[in-house]
Amino acid sequence: MMIGNKEENYQHCLTRLANSGNKVTAPRQVVLQALCELHGHCTSTEILQKVNELDANISRASVFRVLELFSRLAIVRPTYVNSSTPEYVLLPENGHHAHIVCPGCSKVTELSICPFESQLDQIAADYGIQLTGHILELFGYCPSCSVAG
Ligand SMILES: [Zn+2]
Ligand SMILES: [Zn+2]
Numbered sequence: 001m002m003i004g005n006k007e008e009n010y011q012h013c014l015t016r017l018a019n020s021g022n023k024v025t026a027p028r029q030v031v032l033q034a035l036c037e038l039h040g041h042c043t044s045t046e047i048l049q050k051v052n053e054l055d056a057n058i059s060r061a062s063v064f065r066v067l068e069l070f071s072r073l074a075i076v077r078p079t080y081v082n083s084s085t086p087e088y089v090l091l092p093e094n095g096h097h098a099h100i101v102c103p104g105c106s107k108v109t110e111l112s113i114c115p116f117e118s119q120l121d122q123i124a125a126d127y128g129i130q131l132t133g134h135i136l137e138l139f140g141y142c143p144s145c146s147v148a149g
């Protein structure tokens with residue numbers, strides 16, 4: 001689950017892109033808009049569809065180039081939960097993303113709480129790093145896959 005509203009997340013990520021020294025081009029804006037519309041948890045197929053709805057002039061290849069750049073900047077990160085197709089997760093500024101993946105059926109349960117919350121400031125201070133976001137992936141059997149008894 002993405003924390004914060006769509007518009008705020010969009011503005012935060014746009015600022016991060018601009019601050020990274022990369023140009024804010026139309027394809028980059030549209031891909032970011034698509035990611036926010038999709039609530040920050042989506043496959044490349046869903047992103048391609050949404051981008052196409054928003055601006056049909058943006059090619060498939062440029063969407064993938066933008067996703068590559070965003071991944072490098074940790075604006076999104078790919079996770080490989082359901083198949084070999086990565087699912088992209090948007091990391092809003094100082095954002096948090098946590099989910100539990102079932103090794104039995106690949107069901108993904110999103111967590112709205114952050115187990116790190118109270119420790120983030122300490123981690124940033126200890127390592128001298130300005131944190132911009134994190135993904136936490138937990139693994140465990142869901143109720144339908146749990147062995148009875
Ligand atoms: Zn998730
Ligand atoms: Zn399961």
Ligand SMILES: [Zn+2]
Nearest residue numbers: 096097114116
């Ligand atoms: Zn967190």
